Amino acid sequence: MIRITFPDGAVREYQKGITALEIAKSISEGLARKVLAASVNGQVWDATRPIEDDSALKLLTWDDADGKSTFWHSSAHLMAEAVESLFPGAKFWVGPAIDKGFYYDIDLGGRQITEEDLAKLEKKMNELVKQNSSYVRKSIPKAEALAYFTEKGDEYKLDLIGGLNDGEITFYTQGAFTDLCRGPHIPSTGPIKAIKLTNIAGAYWKNDSNNKMLTRIYGVTFPSQKELDEYLAMLEEAKKRDHRKLGKELGIFTMDDDIGPGLPLWMPNGTIIIEELEKLAKETEQAAGYKRVVTPHIAKENLYLTSGHLPYYQDGMFPPMELDGTKYYLKAMNCPHHHKIFSAEPRSYKDMPLRLAEYGTCYRYEQSGELFGLMRVRCLHMNDAHIYCSREQFAAEFRAVNDMYIKYFKIFGIEKYVMRLSLHDPAKLGQKYINEPELWLETEDMVRKVLIESNIPYVEVPGEGAFYGPKIDVQIWSTIGREFTLATNQVDFAQGRRFKLEYTGADNAPATPLIIHRAPLGTHERFIGFLLEHYAGKFPTWLAPLQVKILPISDKFMDYANTLLQSLKNADIRAEVDDRNEKIGKKIRDTELMKVPYMFVVGEKEVNENKVAVRRQGKGDLGSMDIDTIINQLKHEIATRSSDQE
RNA sequence: GCCACUUUAGCUCAGCUGGUAGAGCAACUGAUUUGUAAUCAGUAGGUCGUUGGUUCGAUUCCGACAAGUGGCUCCA
The missing domain is CATH 3.30.980.10 (Threonyl-trna Synthetase; Chain A, domain 2)
Incomplete structure (x- = not known):
C-alpha cells in the first residue's frame, strides 16, 4: 500500500501502482470524467500513469493551468x-x-x-x-x-x-x-x-x-x-479595440502608400494626444530637474562609428545619403547626439547629475514583416532622456526614474504589465557584453535593490541586457496578444568611455560618468497605440481630442450653443457644436460612437434656465447643471488628469 | 527578410464557372426644427492595389511588384 496526500492535507492509502484516474473514480465518477492530468509530488503526470510510491497528489482539471x-x-x-x-x-x-x-x-x-x-x-x-x-x-x-x-x-x-x-x-x-x-x-x-x-x-x-x-x-x-x-x-x-481600427475610426493616424510603410501620419486628433503627452512629460521632467534639448534628425557616419551602433546595427538603420563624400545617417537613437551636448562644455561634478531630455524623432529600418500599426514603425518619437551621473549618484537617479514610471502608470491606470530586469550573461562577457564583470554585478545589484525597495514586482532575465549595461523593460500586450516593450530604463557604463565623456571630480581628477537611458513613455507611436487599446478609444477627458460636444436640440438654439462654446474655449476646453440639421438622437449616437467624453444637450429648457443637460459618454444623461458648475468640474478633471470614467 | 493569406466607392462589404460593377453608412442637395444611441427623399462618387501575360474580351485566370493581415526571425 502507498500513502497519498491530498491538497487539503487528507491522507489515504491505496494499492501500489494505482493511477490518479482510478483514485478520482474512487471519489466520484463525475470527478473522474473531469480529470485531465495529475500533479504528483509537484510534477505533472498522466492521470493514467501508475503511482508506485507515497506521493502528494493533486488532480488536475480544466480549471488548472x-x-x-x-x-x-x-x-x-x-x-x-x-x-x-x-x-x-x-x-x-x-x-x-x-x-x-x-x-x-x-x-x-x-x-x-x-x-x-x-x-x-x-x-x-x-x-x-x-x-x-x-x-x-x-x-x-x-x-x-x-x-x-x-x-x-x-x-x-x-x-x-x-x-x-x-x-x-x-x-x-x-x-x-x-x-x-x-x-x-x-x-x-x-x-x-x-x-x-x-x-x-x-x-x-x-x-x-x-x-x-x-x-x-x-x-x-x-x-x-x-x-x-x-x-x-x-x-x-x-478586435474592436485594436488600435489600428480605433485609430482610423477616431481620426488619430493614417498610413499612406505614397508616404511609406511604417511611417504614420498623425491626424489632428492624434496630434492633440501627442501634445498632451508632451505637456505631461515636460511638466514632469522639469520638476525632476531635467533640461530639454533639441537635436537634428541626421548625423555623420563617424558619430555612429564612435557609438558602436554602425558596426552592430546598420541593418536597423536607413541606408546613408552621401554628400560631398561624407555619409549621413538618419538617427536611429538620440544618445550619441546627447553625448555630444554633454561633451560640448567642460563639466564638473557640480553639474552632475546632468539630465538631458528630448522627444527625439528616430528612424529605424524595421524589417517589412515586423511593422505593426503604431506599435512597430519606422519613424518614432521617443520620450528620451540621458542622465549623466557619478557612481555615487546612480542609485538615487535610477530610483527617481523608476518613481517617474510609477507616477505615469498611475495616471494612465496601467496595471497589466511585467517589469523585466535584463541582465548580462557571464559566459558572453567581452563578446555580447562589455567586459566589466564588477561593473555588471554592481549595477545589476543596484538596479535590483531599487526594484525591491520600491516594492515593484519583476522578473529577471539573464542574457537580455543591452551590450552596455543591465536594463528594465516594461512589457505589455496588444489586444491581439502580441508582446511589446512599452518603456525602458537602461544602465550604460560603456558609452561614456566610447565618447570620452568626462567631468572633473571634487578631487580635481577627470572621471567618466555613468549614463542612464530612459523612456518611461516609450515612443508616441507605441504609447498611443497602447493607450488606444487600453482605453478602448475612450480616452480620459484630459487626453480626449474633443472633450465636449454641444448638441443643440434644433438650430433655434444655435446662438446659445455658440455662446456656450465660447465659454468652454475660454476655459481651455476642447469643444465643438454639432450644427448639423439632425435629430438629437442622431447627434447623440454619432457623438457616442466618436467616444467624446461629454455631451451638452441644449434646448428650450436649458436656454430658459441658463443651464446645460450633461451627458457622459457611455453613462447617459447626468441631468441638468449650471454652466459655471460643469465648466469648473471639467477644468478640475482635466487639470488633475483624472482617469475617472464616471 | 521568410511562410501563408488578403487588396472592389471615404468606411464596412456583395459581385455562381471571364462579357467593362452593386448595397448600407459617410458626403452633397432639398424637405423636416426635432428632447437623450440612426427623420425622409434625391444627387454625386469606382481605370475593381499597380503592372505584365493568356483571351475576341479580365474585377474575375496566371506571373511580377506594392501595401496590408496572421505567424516566424528581428526589435540598439
Missing part, C-alpha cells in the same frame, strides 16, 4: 494524427501548448496547406475524437527510438532524440498516431469536444532564420462548444 496545457498538448497530438492521415509523409517537429491553445510545426514536404484544409483537418479531428482513443505512454530504449525514426526517415525526431539520454525517452500513441513525447497527456481524446484551427504560419526550424521554414498550424480546443463560442466572441471583442 497545467490541466489546460495538458489538454492542449494532447490536442496538438490529435491534430498531428489528422495531418498525418490527410497528408501522408508529413514530418513533425514540436507541438507544444501555448498561452491560449497549441501549435504543431510540420514539414509537409513541399506541399501547401490552405484555409480549406484547416476545415478538413477539424472535421478529421472531430471524427477521431469520437473514437475516444486512449493516449498510451511507453518508455523506449534510445537505440530502439532511433531505429524507429531512422526507418521513418524523420530527421526532426532523430534530432530531438539526439539530445536525450537513454532511459528518458517515451512514446505516446493515440489511435494510429505515435509520437516521441515527454508527455503528459490527458487519458483519451474524448474530452476534446470543441476544436478550432485558427491559423497557418511559417516558422523557422529551431527558431533560426538560417534554417528551413516549417508549416505551423495553430489551434485551440475546449471541453465544450460553449467555451469555444465564448472564446471566439472574446476574440471578436478584442
Whole structure:
C-alpha cells in the first residue's frame, strides 16, 4: 500500500501502482470524467500513469493551468494524427501548448496547406475524437527510438532524440498516431469536444532564420462548444479595440502608400494626444530637474562609428545619403547626439547629475514583416532622456526614474504589465557584453535593490541586457496578444568611455560618468497605440481630442450653443457644436460612437434656465447643471488628469 | 527578410464557372426644427492595389511588384 496526500492535507492509502484516474473514480465518477492530468509530488503526470510510491497528489482539471496545457498538448497530438492521415509523409517537429491553445510545426514536404484544409483537418479531428482513443505512454530504449525514426526517415525526431539520454525517452500513441513525447497527456481524446484551427504560419526550424521554414498550424480546443463560442466572441471583442481600427475610426493616424510603410501620419486628433503627452512629460521632467534639448534628425557616419551602433546595427538603420563624400545617417537613437551636448562644455561634478531630455524623432529600418500599426514603425518619437551621473549618484537617479514610471502608470491606470530586469550573461562577457564583470554585478545589484525597495514586482532575465549595461523593460500586450516593450530604463557604463565623456571630480581628477537611458513613455507611436487599446478609444477627458460636444436640440438654439462654446474655449476646453440639421438622437449616437467624453444637450429648457443637460459618454444623461458648475468640474478633471470614467 | 493569406466607392462589404460593377453608412442637395444611441427623399462618387501575360474580351485566370493581415526571425 502507498500513502497519498491530498491538497487539503487528507491522507489515504491505496494499492501500489494505482493511477490518479482510478483514485478520482474512487471519489466520484463525475470527478473522474473531469480529470485531465495529475500533479504528483509537484510534477505533472498522466492521470493514467501508475503511482508506485507515497506521493502528494493533486488532480488536475480544466480549471488548472497545467490541466489546460495538458489538454492542449494532447490536442496538438490529435491534430498531428489528422495531418498525418490527410497528408501522408508529413514530418513533425514540436507541438507544444501555448498561452491560449497549441501549435504543431510540420514539414509537409513541399506541399501547401490552405484555409480549406484547416476545415478538413477539424472535421478529421472531430471524427477521431469520437473514437475516444486512449493516449498510451511507453518508455523506449534510445537505440530502439532511433531505429524507429531512422526507418521513418524523420530527421526532426532523430534530432530531438539526439539530445536525450537513454532511459528518458517515451512514446505516446493515440489511435494510429505515435509520437516521441515527454508527455503528459490527458487519458483519451474524448474530452476534446470543441476544436478550432485558427491559423497557418511559417516558422523557422529551431527558431533560426538560417534554417528551413516549417508549416505551423495553430489551434485551440475546449471541453465544450460553449467555451469555444465564448472564446471566439472574446476574440471578436478584442478586435474592436485594436488600435489600428480605433485609430482610423477616431481620426488619430493614417498610413499612406505614397508616404511609406511604417511611417504614420498623425491626424489632428492624434496630434492633440501627442501634445498632451508632451505637456505631461515636460511638466514632469522639469520638476525632476531635467533640461530639454533639441537635436537634428541626421548625423555623420563617424558619430555612429564612435557609438558602436554602425558596426552592430546598420541593418536597423536607413541606408546613408552621401554628400560631398561624407555619409549621413538618419538617427536611429538620440544618445550619441546627447553625448555630444554633454561633451560640448567642460563639466564638473557640480553639474552632475546632468539630465538631458528630448522627444527625439528616430528612424529605424524595421524589417517589412515586423511593422505593426503604431506599435512597430519606422519613424518614432521617443520620450528620451540621458542622465549623466557619478557612481555615487546612480542609485538615487535610477530610483527617481523608476518613481517617474510609477507616477505615469498611475495616471494612465496601467496595471497589466511585467517589469523585466535584463541582465548580462557571464559566459558572453567581452563578446555580447562589455567586459566589466564588477561593473555588471554592481549595477545589476543596484538596479535590483531599487526594484525591491520600491516594492515593484519583476522578473529577471539573464542574457537580455543591452551590450552596455543591465536594463528594465516594461512589457505589455496588444489586444491581439502580441508582446511589446512599452518603456525602458537602461544602465550604460560603456558609452561614456566610447565618447570620452568626462567631468572633473571634487578631487580635481577627470572621471567618466555613468549614463542612464530612459523612456518611461516609450515612443508616441507605441504609447498611443497602447493607450488606444487600453482605453478602448475612450480616452480620459484630459487626453480626449474633443472633450465636449454641444448638441443643440434644433438650430433655434444655435446662438446659445455658440455662446456656450465660447465659454468652454475660454476655459481651455476642447469643444465643438454639432450644427448639423439632425435629430438629437442622431447627434447623440454619432457623438457616442466618436467616444467624446461629454455631451451638452441644449434646448428650450436649458436656454430658459441658463443651464446645460450633461451627458457622459457611455453613462447617459447626468441631468441638468449650471454652466459655471460643469465648466469648473471639467477644468478640475482635466487639470488633475483624472482617469475617472464616471 | 521568410511562410501563408488578403487588396472592389471615404468606411464596412456583395459581385455562381471571364462579357467593362452593386448595397448600407459617410458626403452633397432639398424637405423636416426635432428632447437623450440612426427623420425622409434625391444627387454625386469606382481605370475593381499597380503592372505584365493568356483571351475576341479580365474585377474575375496566371506571373511580377506594392501595401496590408496572421505567424516566424528581428526589435540598439
